[in-house]
Amino acid sequence: MKKLLFSISVCLILCPGFIRAQEKIWSLEECIVYAIEHNIQIKQQIIQTDYQKNTLSLSKYKLLPTLNGQASHNYSFGRALDETTYEYTDNQNIQSNSFYAGGSVDIFKGFQNMNTIRRNKYQLQASEYDLENIKNNISMNIALGYLQILLNHELVNATASQLQITREQIEKTRKMYEAGSVAKGNLLQIEAQAASEELQLINLRNQLDISYLTLTQMLELDSASGFRISVPDIQIDTGIIFQDDIRDIFELAQGSRPEIKSAEMRLEASEYDLKIANGSRSPSLSMSHSATTRFSDIAFKMSDPTGNYKFSEQLNDNLNYGVGFSLNIPILNGWQINKNIANSRLSIENNRYALEAEKKQLYKNIQQAWADATAALKKYTASIKAVVSMEESFRYTEQKFDVGMVTPVDYNAAKTQLLQTQSDMTQAKYEFIFKTKLLDFYKGLPITLNAVKQ
Secondary structure: OHHHHHHHHHHHHHOHHHHHHHHOEEOHHHHHHHHHHHOHHHHHHHHHHHHHHHHHHHHHHOOOOOOEEEEEEEEEOOOEEEOOOOEEEOOOOEEEEEEEEEEEEEEEOOOHHHHHHHHHHHHHHHHHHHHHHHHHHHHHHHHHHHHHHHHHHHHHHHHHHHHHHHHHHHHHHHHHHHOOOOOHHHHHHHHHHHHHHHHHHHHHHHHHHHHHHHHHHHOOOOOOOOOEEOOOOOOEOOOOOOOOOHHHHHHHHHOOOHHHHHHHHHHHHHHHHHHHHHHOOOOEEEEEEEEEEEEEOOOOEOOEOOOOOOHHHHHHHOOEEEEEEEEEOOOOOOOHHHHHHHHHHHHHHHHHHHHHHHHHHHHHHHHHHHHHHHHHHHHHHHHHHHHHHHHHHHHHHHHHHHOOOOOHHHHHHHHHHHHHHHHHHHHHHHHHHHHHHHHHHHOOOOOOOOOEOO
């Protein structure tokens, strides 16, 4: 037993981070930051962006001259050429070395290299906007999951409160039954109502647990155990007026939304693809450069035929430099150049349609979010009035039930209707919050759960 207590104490001392992790209360902003840092799709897009950066760097380095080296060591047996005298020798074993360093550089290539650099810049920007778009979508999904937990919390609390009222009513009815004021059937019906509410509460708690699980899965956490979120004080202004027009929001969004920017960058990149394809029609001029030398063990120095021709001396004496120019003129290449140009034009047209489709989809999304937010506000305002009226009606029914003026059936019906009205109001509240945040999202505003006001 002492060993067990000692082990537990050691764990508590050595693992304070684990305890703090279990006690941590997550805010929406912390959830979003954590999700962005750990989401696999984002990590994959980061890799894709790095790949585009490397592609851009390679296209820039292609402007530099190439340089390659080569060294060889050869053995020759029998008849061989003496490169010193350019005479053949018979039945002689020869060892020789040759060394080469050289490369080439493009002088003119129809501006293909420069246009490739410009195209790769736009492709890199498109990839960066794709990364931003993924982050935005994940942030909205996190916000939706967070609000779902808050909604389920309120539904659980409301149902638990109603269940407590029912249990209190059971005690009152039991006393009245024991005093002979009401029939036993009244008590049984109230107890049945409590059982029904207990089942509903269990179902809502299960939904709450599932919403916690869903959010932790989006955060890439191993378990939902110990995970809790903070409950912000969200104040809703029911007198809110949407001052911005749908067209105004769209104009603002299309100038900043990453999915639009990405489509624009891809259109620009395809236009440079056309310039690259057109450049293939132009003659290209390149320059080559080289340096060579060699060594042979049968070579002799012309000034001293009897002396030893050293390795370093041979390399120095045989050193040769060369510079050459090459002009390539395309004449007939199986119509490949023409077809590449035609395909590039088709790609530009396709990317124009893609950009137009993105803009239309964005406008539809904003239009739908506006309509949903407006409808949600009306629904929430009406549900507040309905709850106030239903609470007053239920209090009146409850008072009549306490004095035996209404049946348990009527009492349970009124109570069920009140709980349903409260649930409808709560759902309308969080629907309005999310739709309003969605409109803010299209305006480029950060996602927070501060008071919903405009």
